[in-house]
Amino acid sequence: MATLADVAREAGVSKATASRAMMRPDMVAAPTLARVRSAAERLGFHPNRAARALTTGRTGMVGLIVPTLANPFFSPLVLGAQRAAEETDGHLLIGVSEYDAAREAALAERICEQADGLVMVAPVGSDRELRARARHRPLVLVDRGVGRLPAVVLDTPSGTAELVRHLTGLGHREIAYVSGPRGSWADAARRTAAEEAVGESGGRLHTLGPLPPTYDAGTGAVGELPRRATAVIAYNSYLALGLLHGLAAAGIRVPEDISLAAVDDLTALGATTPPVTALQVPVEEAGALAVSRLVEVGSGTRKTAATRLPTRVQVRASTAPPPSHTN
Amino acid sequence: MATLADVAREAGVSKATASRAMMRPDMVAAPTLARVRSAAERLGFHPNRAARALTTGRTGMVGLIVPTLANPFFSPLVLGAQRAAEETDGHLLIGVSEYDAAREAALAERICEQADGLVMVAPVGSDRELRARARHRPLVLVDRGVGRLPAVVLDTPSGTAELVRHLTGLGHREIAYVSGPRGSWADAARRTAAEEAVGESGGRLHTLGPLPPTYDAGTGAVGELPRRATAVIAYNSYLALGLLHGLAAAGIRVPEDISLAAVDDLTALGATTPPVTALQVPVEEAGALAVSRLVEVGSGTRKTAATRLPTRVQVRASTAPPPSHTN
DNA sequence: CCGGTCTCTGAAACCGGTTGCAGAGACCGG
DNA sequence: CCGGTCTCTGCAACCGGTTTCAGAGACCGG
Numbered sequence: 207m208a209t210l211a212d213v214a215r216e217a218g219v220s221k222a223t224a225s226r227a228m229m230r231p232d233m234v235a236a237p238t239l240a241r242v243r244s245a246a247e248r249l250g251f252h253p254n255r256a257a258r259a260l261t262t263g264r265t266g267m268v269g270l271i272v273p274t275l276a277n278p279f280f281s282p283l284v285l286g287a288q289r290a291a292e293e294t295d296g297h298l299l300i301g302v303s304e305y306d307a308a309r310e311a312a313l314a315e316r317i318c319e320q321a322d323g324l325v326m327v328a329p330v331g332s333d334r335e336l337r338a339r340a341r342h343r344p345l346v347l348v349d350r351g352v353g354r355l356p357a358v359v360l361d362t363p364s365g366t367a368e369l370v371r372h373l374t375g376l377g378h379r380e381i382a383y384v385s386g387p388r389g390s391w392a393d394a395a396r397r398t399a400a401e402e403a404v405g406e407s408g409g410r411l412h413t414l415g416p417l418p419p420t421y422d423a424g425t426g427a428v429g430e431l432p433r434r435a436t437a438v439i440a441y442n443s444y445l446a447l448g449l450l451h452g453l454a455a456a457g458i459r460v461p462e463d464i465s466l467a468a469v470d471d472l473t474a475l476g477a478t479t480p481p482v483t484a485l486q487v488p489v490e491e492a493g494a495l496a497v498s499r500l501v502e503v504g505s506g507t508r509k510t511a512a513t514r515l516p517t518r519v520q521v522r523a524s525t526a527p528p529p530s531h532t533n
Numbered sequence: 534m535a536t537l538a539d540v541a542r543e544a545g546v547s548k549a550t551a552s553r554a555m556m557r558p559d560m561v562a563a564p565t566l567a568r569v570r571s572a573a574e575r576l577g578f579h580p581n582r583a584a585r586a587l588t589t590g591r592t593g594m595v596g597l598i599v600p601t602l603a604n605p606f607f608s609p610l611v612l613g614a615q616r617a618a619e620e621t622d623g624h625l626l627i628g629v630s631e632y633d634a635a636r637e638a639a640l641a642e643r644i645c646e647q648a649d650g651l652v653m654v655a656p657v658g659s660d661r662e663l664r665a666r667a668r669h670r671p672l673v674l675v676d677r678g679v680g681r682l683p684a685v686v687l688d689t690p691s692g693t694a695e696l697v698r699h700l701t702g703l704g705h706r707e708i709a710y711v712s713g714p715r716g717s718w719a720d721a722a723r724r725t726a727a728e729e730a731v732g733e734s735g736g737r738l739h740t741l742g743p744l745p746p747t748y749d750a751g752t753g754a755v756g757e758l759p760r761r762a763t764a765v766i767a768y769n770s771y772l773a774l775g776l777l778h779g780l781a782a783a784g785i786r787v788p789e790d791i792s793l794a795a796v797d798d799l800t801a802l803g804a805t806t807p808p809v810t811a812l813q814v815p816v817e818e819a820g821a822l823a824v825s826r827l828v829e830v831g832s833g834t835r836k837t838a839a840t841r842l843p844t845r846v847q848v849r850a851s852t853a854p855p856p857s858h859t860n
Numbered sequence: 861c862c863g864g865t866c867t868c869t870g871a872a873a874c875c876g877g878t879t880g881c882a883g884a885g886a887c888c889g890g
Numbered sequence: 891c892c893g894g895t896c897t898c899t900g901c902a903a904c905c906g907g908t909t910t911c912a913g914a915g916a917c918c919g920g
Contacts, residue, residue: 209906220870225908235868255647256586257906260875265583267626267647275608284602285629297647299594300627302612320582320594320624421804448804455806477748477775479782536876547900552878562898584876587905 208249217245228253264504266294268497269317269324271301271310277419279442279470279489283327283348286493294501296322305387307331318343323500325493326350328392344503346496350391356503357512358496362392362469363399365485365517369439369467370403370411372483372519377527378409378437378465384427384449385415386441393441396469400439417445424448428456436528437465443472446482450524461526471520480523487517535576544572555580591831593621595824596644596651598628598637604746604771606797606816610654610675613820621828623649632714634658645670650827652820653677655719671830673823677718683830684839685823689719689796690726692812692844696766696794697730697738699810699846704854705736705764705792711754711776712742713768720768723796727766744772751775755783763855764792770799773809777851788853798847807850814844 214224219242226233227242234242245251259265268291272280284300291298299321303310307330314331318324323344329336333352339345340355347357373381383400386393397413404411412432417423424445429452431438440446446468453460460466460480468475471484492515499513541551546565553560554569561569572578586592595618599607611627618625626648630637634657641658645651650671656663660679666672667682674684700708710727713720724740731738739759744750751772756779758765767773773795780787787793787807795802798811819842826840 210908211906221907222870222872222909223868226869229908233868238868252646254587254906256583256592257875258908259583260581260587260877260906261908263875275602275611276605278603278605281602284627285631288627288629292643297644298627300611300615300625302615304612316619317624319579421800425804451804451806473748477752477778479778537878538876548877549879549901550899553899556878560898565898581876584905585878587876587907588878590905 207254208246208251210251210253212249213242213246213251216249217241264322265320266296267299267321268296268500269299269301269314269321270327270497271303271313271317271324271329272327273303273305273310273330275302277442277444278472280327282490283493286490286495287325287497288493289490290494290497293498296497296501303330305330311335314339323504325496325500327496328390330389344500346500346503348492348496351512354511356499358492358499359512359514360392360487360489360492361514361516362485362487363395364514365487365519366396366439366469367399367403368517368519369469369483369485370400371406372521373437373439373465373467373525374404374407374409376465376525379407379528380410380412380432380434380436382412382414382431382435382438384424384438384440384445385413385417386419386445388416390416390441396441415441417441420444421448421451424450425452425455428452428458431464435464437467437525440466440468442470443468443475443484446475446484447478450478450482461524463529465525465528467525476522483522483525484520485517486520488515491515534581535573535578537578537580539576540569540573540578543576544568591649592647593623594626594648595623595827596626596628596641596648597654597824598630598640598644598651598656599654600630600632600637600657602629604769605799606769607654609817610820613817613822614652614824615820617821617824620825623824623828630657632657638662641666650831652823652827654823655717657716671827673827673830675819675823678839681838683826685819685826686839686841687719687814687816687819688841688843689812689814690722691841692814692846693723693766693796694726694730695844695846696796696810696812697727698733699848700764700766700792700794700852701731701734701736703764703792703852706734706855707737707739707759707761707763709739709741709758709762709765711751711765711767711772712740712744713746713772715743717743717768723768742768744768747771748775748778751777752779752782755779755785758791762791764794764852767793767795769797770795770802770811773802773811774805777805777809788851790856792852792855794852803849810849810852811847812844813847815842818842 210224214221224242227239270287288298299317301313301317310331325346327348336352349360351357401411412435414427414430419442421444425448468482468484471486475482475484537551541548551569554566597614615625626644628640628644637658652673654675663679676687678684728738739762741754741757746769748771752775795809795811798813802809802811
């Protein structure tokens with residue numbers, strides 16, 4: 207492996223000049239710059255990251271902690287984060303917390319040691335804990351807001367309200383909301399938004415759960431649905447798929463007997479019978495934005511604040527006017 | 534942040550001794566060791582990884598390149614890899630290739646620069662390319678064998694044969710195999726194994742595809758199924774789910790009219806109607822094993838070789854004797 | 861022609877660990 | 891009692907970059 211000293215020798219300059227040619231090209235005369243560049247090229251020089259990290263204190267690595275990867279929801283997020291990291295010539299250090307607060311904290315601690323900053327997606331730790339970590343190291347949250355900590359929030363609450371308005375617009379008044387995991391920040395926000403939006407049109411929201419965000423839980427929830435509800439909104443795609451299956455098994459037709467909508471939008475939802483109305487969420491963008499935010503926070507360029515990413519209602523065949531409704 | 538020099542001063546020894554107390558405890562006298570340890574404890578000393586990497590040339594990071602994360606198949610793999618990395622106090626550097634050979638190569642190159650070694654899962658690059666990389670850096674392949682390169686292979690070929698024998702045992706003779714992505718090493722291996730196993734009992738294998746391993750492709754494949762086939766094996770769970778849906782839509786009953794089985798076993802397969810017979814694959818174990826293999830390769834402890842991890846047929850309700858069959 | 865500013869370059873000191881080498885004692889057998 | 895080995899420790903070099911500081915020339919206006 208060629209070192210900077212090799213390049214310097216090859217170009218007939220000192221290490222210092224060679225280094226400057228890479229880091230601060232404006233500080234070195236044009237012909238010298240060219241000589242160094244071509245020497246580097248010829249030798250296939252790649253700076254040693256460890257050495258650079260040692261002096262600069264920046265490793266060029268970004269930590270990313272996700273609760274799970276089993277849910278394909280997180281896949282585009284990782285992809286987006288990776289793309290953004292690549293753009294600044296950085297790398298992605300990944301950790302999977304499995305929704306376990308202790309594990310999450312341990313991972314964060316370990317990873318922080320190595321990374322310039324940390325992106326935590328839907329973390330389960332306490333506000334206090336997160337605040338403490340943010341004081342210590344650049345931290346960007348995704349899908350969770352904590353005070354004025356920098357965060358990228360997928361605006362599913364507004365989206366949920368939108369979904370509700372879509373349903374009330376069709377004539378629904380009694381709407382059920384099937385909650386996600388206990389203690390989920392996003393779930394609480396969606397529920398509140400839904401309640402408010404239902405209220406606007408004089409309807410009522412029936413809340414089920416909390417439930418684990420799984421297919422099975424969705425299937426099981428069918429029995430708990432209040433008889434009068436003419437529409438259901440599920441916390442996520444898995445619950446929606448489970449509900450769809452459970453409703454079919456119970457002989458309840460969608461959308462003739464009941465309308466169904468989901469908050470996130472896994473591709474599977476477009477392929478079911480009927481395809482499910484869902485809230486499209488720019489997950490990849492969130493990942494990318496979180497990482498670029500992180501480098502801003504790290505360099506102090508940007509004030510801390512939360513960004514809300516808008517979502518979009520994708521209407522499909524699973525929502526229709528309620529049974530007794532005549533237009 | 535406390536440095537080694539701080540610890541040394543606090544303990545009243547030289548940097549060298551302090552360093553040895555951490556790295557080679559056997560080289561330092563017991564009382565000294567204790568002093569250094571307690572000093573380190575008191576100061577909350579964590580060695581600077583960059584500095585260590587600079588001298589030792591080992592970063593303690595393991596690269597992991599996966600083709601995608603959208604398929605939950607890879608989730609336990611990452612988890613296993615992470616657990617194994619944690620055990621050696623290492624970290625996971627992740628890259629997602631999106632099944633793109635150029636991107637895969639670029640990622641591998643970039644990540645190798647930083648990591649002690651690389652785990653590539655179901656890589657799409659050419660054998661030659663992979664061999665070249667292995668010469669350069671420790672490399673462990675998962676779910677792909679290339680010559681004598683170290684690899685962890687999920688033994689889905691044997692499993693597929695097992696699946697075939699399960700079907701022929703039920704009386705099936707005309708079996709369809711729905712192939713996965715073009716050029717997939719695992720797909721080819723499964724197909725050959727299936728052909729051989731079908732041959733054993735004088736049956737015939739009808740091959741469909743290659744197809745993208747998606748739900749939609751599965752649905753679409755229903756039209757291509759040969760009329761005489763009484764059983765189908767799908768390359769993976771998504772194809773199987775799609776097939777199940779497509780068959781239902783076409784009014785073909787499972788398992789009365791046709792049996793269905795899948796090679797991997799996403800949890801969803803246990804929850805469909807009917808639940809689908811599938812091959813259970815120890816994915817998490819594969820991830821963990823790959824990483825521990827990698828550190829062995831890196832330290833030259835272990836000869837290179839491939840390990841095959843056994844799979845297990847999970848029989849569910851989607852497979853039954855063929856229509857005309859009488860026991 | 862001269863002092864001053866400006867541009868460019870190099871020597872050397874770091875960053876925070878690891879390790880080869882040598883020296884100081886302790887301990888041993890003869 | 892003495893030389894030799896063995897155990898433990900410290901000095902200092904080193905890994906491969908970055909950066910401070912100072913000096914060498916070029917260039918400028920007066």
